[in-house]
Amino acid sequence: MPDGDTRNVLEVNNLRTVFGTRSGEVHAVNSVSFHVKPGELLGVVGESGSGKSVTMMSLIGLLPSPPADVREGEVLLDGEDLLKVTPDRLRDVRGGEVGFIFQDPMTSLNPVFTVGYQIMEPVRRHMGLNKKQAKARAIELLELVGIPGAAGRLSDYPHQFSGGMRQRVMIAIALACDPKVLIADEPTTALDVTIQAQILEIVEDLRAKLGMAIIWITHDLGVIAGIADRVAVMYAGQIVEHAPVFPLFNDPRHPYTRALLKTIPTVSGERAAKLQVIEGQPPMLGAAPTACPFRDRCPLVFDRCHAENPLRADVGDGHDVACFHPLAHTAKEAVA
Amino acid sequence: MTRPLVKVRDLKMHFPIYAGLLRRQVGAVKAVDGVSFDILEGETLGLVGESGCGKSTCGRAVLRLYDITDGEITVDGRAIGSEDQRSLRKMRPTMQMVFQDPQACLNPRMTVGSIIGEPLVEHTAMSKAERTDKVRDLMDKVGLNAAFINRYPHEFSGGQRQRIGIARALALNPKFIVCDEPIAALDVSIQAQVVNLLEELQDSLGLTYLFISHDLSMVRHIADRVAVMYLGKVVELAPRDALYDEPLHPYTEALLSAVPEPDPAKAGQKRDRIVLQGDVPSPANPPEGCNFCTRCPRVMDVCTRLDPEFREVKPGHWAACHLHD
Incomplete structure (x- = not known):
């Protein structure tokens, strides 16, 4: 649990996202509000189609518009409303202040660039490091997420890594610029339980070391029970219950x-x-x-x-x- | 004692690797490498393991969807290990399969009625009216509204599609069904519906299942006995409770401890979690000795030299590990 610091690093109020499709509108996110504090891990659970991913992607404008339309609400990152900022500013936020780990480690890395290049890209863009510094940073990051022989693997391509390793690379990229908020969208769903246990261990470890706020999306209640401080349960695009992790599992109300x-x-x-x-x-x-x-x-x-x-x-x-x-x-x- | 409906002895399924200019065979992926088990009539054998350990290949090989490399398979008293595919066709009605992805295993251009009815066309001499009756009956059995008989698969949700797949597998009154991760693609609340359906059907029709899954908690629920696979081999086979309460193989132990408990209190005290290091080695180039020796937390000298024998450590509880020699 975070101590002392009670300011919300991310606060979302009344977010509504609607998709326009040929057969009418789909109201994927309906009045969703939540907040996270530094060092805190908020778990978001729900079945597929409950709007978990769409909510998080709406936050930093990752949804193509049209068809997506963020109709209402505010997303305050340290007091700045991300729904109102310029596209340039949003590019600084993405990958810089907000890190995103996508669900599928197999398809979210670019197969034609080396892993090293993909880690160095955000570092050079957001932190303004030169090539040499960026390389040092990339090696540091790969070591942080527990990839053995980090220096030697920078010039490898994603297909030379296994699923668990690729997810670690994704985590390294998301962490590259010391984000204030890390959004992890089902990061372990595509992985085996033994590899999932490795990743969970890394995340616990990193959270203690780096003290960022994490939003962890999953449909696995077991994972949530192990790592979250607070949990929001989503159903049909709404948060139906929100509680600290112990009451949610011991005294669920919804x-x-x-x-x-x-x-x-x-x-x-x-x-x-x-x-x-x-x-x-x-x-x-x-x-x-x-x-x-x-x-x-x-x-x-x-x-x-x-x-x-x-x-x-x-x-x-x-x-x-x-x-x-x-x-x-x-x-x-x-x-x- | 009920008799074994399915007997598998030393099943091997190797896929050749060809390389070079002349496409010579340079090696083989040993997807299934010497697996033996029995499945008793009316029971459910759970087959668990990580992805890539050969559990799906094993399931398909048992039904002879592949031409196996070596080994013996007996289903319902008939040896089918080396039979050719043509003469196997007559055997197919007794053994059926439910596939993993309900999206991909149904032809999008066929109506539900024709999908479920297709095995009847192939294997029986029913008239069209009889077939329609049978299809309606099957849809009823798996909890689908029979009025939807002329709809197409895309009009159904994932759980309903899996029901269509189950109805198709049931069409020819099989005795033995291989369920290859039937719930992996479904949501938690829908998983329970499908698992309950499979259990009800087993009770009412006396089916025998080989239930392949990577979800250890679901296998604990549905299976009578459980086999754990690692890198093409069964490392442990035991009745459900024995396996979950006292696993004998270190891999099973690690696998069980890696399953997150949906209870924060238990998660907090569970610091004795065994986290395996590294990844599963490639089945094209398995390590010498025990397959698990590269990741085993309790590895000994002998493990890197000798492949442990799969033997009965306690009555009914089989394991392949040097710790129990």
Whole structure:
């Protein structure tokens, strides 16, 4: 947990992103707000299509427009609204102040440039180092992420690295300019568990060393439990629950979070005879939400859920939940 | 004691590597290198391992989707290891497969009805009306609305597409189904639906599964016995609880400890996590001795010289490791 420094390095308020498609609009992100402090790791969980990646890409203008359109909201990086700055300034931010690790290490490196070149590129662009300094920095970075024989591997091409190694290179690139905020978009999803364990270890280590804020997107609740300080659960383009990591797992309030935690089997403890399922499918996001997006799959659904979209309401200790049902606000998980 | 439905003995599947001007064979990728196991009737054998360890190849080789390099396979009392593909066709109805990617394994130009009905056209003499009835019945069984029979695969979600794949595999009343990572491409909440469906079908139809997955927690849920593969070899094979409670092979141990627990309290105290160093060696050039010796935290001298034998360490619990010699 961060100590002392309570200023938010990144604050997002009411972000709304809409895609225009031939068959109408898709409201991928609906009024999403969150913040991170320096040294803090915010986990964002949700199923595919819940808008996790789109939210993060909206922050630093990585979505092509059209079709994407960031309609509303503000993204404050140290008080500066990134949605209003010039394209030039945004280029300085990307890779400089905000690092981004993409999901697929296989395709997010350029196959025709050497790994060394790709690491040196942001360093020279953002930090103004000359070739020699940039090279020294690149070697330092590769050593930092645990690639053996770093100096010798700078002139290698991405295909000469394995998946886990490539993801380390991606992390090295994202860290190249000492970003204030690191956004990691499912960085371990494409990797095996043993390699994932290596990457998680590196990230823990780097966070302690460098003290940046990290936003970690994943659909794996196990990963989140291990590394996050706070967790935001996304469903259908909205944050439905947000809490520090312990209350989220021990005292989940939103019916979706509760159900999600029950659907996953574990490698230890009791083995259930049958897996709990969440019936049905996530909703289509054809229009701005006018009712609770989880209503069709919710065991606690009642009249009000069909009429209004719940807003996130505080239930104490930095825990908030977007649900009308009184059980979400008072009781522990007994009935749900 | 139920009899083994599937017997695999010393299965080898090597893919040749050709290189040079004359495309001479310069080596082989030993994707599956001497694997033996039995699958009892009505049970689920889980096959786990990291990507590239040969688990999918193993599953496909058992069904003879490849011409295997060496070894014996017996399915339902019939040796199919060296049979040619033509005479195997008659055998195909008893053994079927559910593929990993529900997007790629369904022909986008065929309707759901014709996809599920295709095996019936190939292998039975049913009339068109009988086929339609059977297809509707199958769709019903896997929880798809039979009214969607004339729709195309792209109109379905991932979980529903996987159900189509399962219905197709069930069409010929098979006894044995190889499920090759059937849930890897699905979301957590949908995974549970598909796994429950597979279990229900097993109970009602008495199916036998080879369930290939890299998700150890899901395998713990569905499998009766579990085999762990590493670099083309099965390193440990045991009943589920024995394997998860006391793994005998260091690789299994490391693999289990690497699975993140969805519980922050456990994650905090779990400092005894074993993090393996390095990557899996190339199956074209496996290390001498034990395949795992390059990453094993408990490596001994003998491991770099001798390949450990796969033997029964405890009743029903097999492992290939010098620690248990």
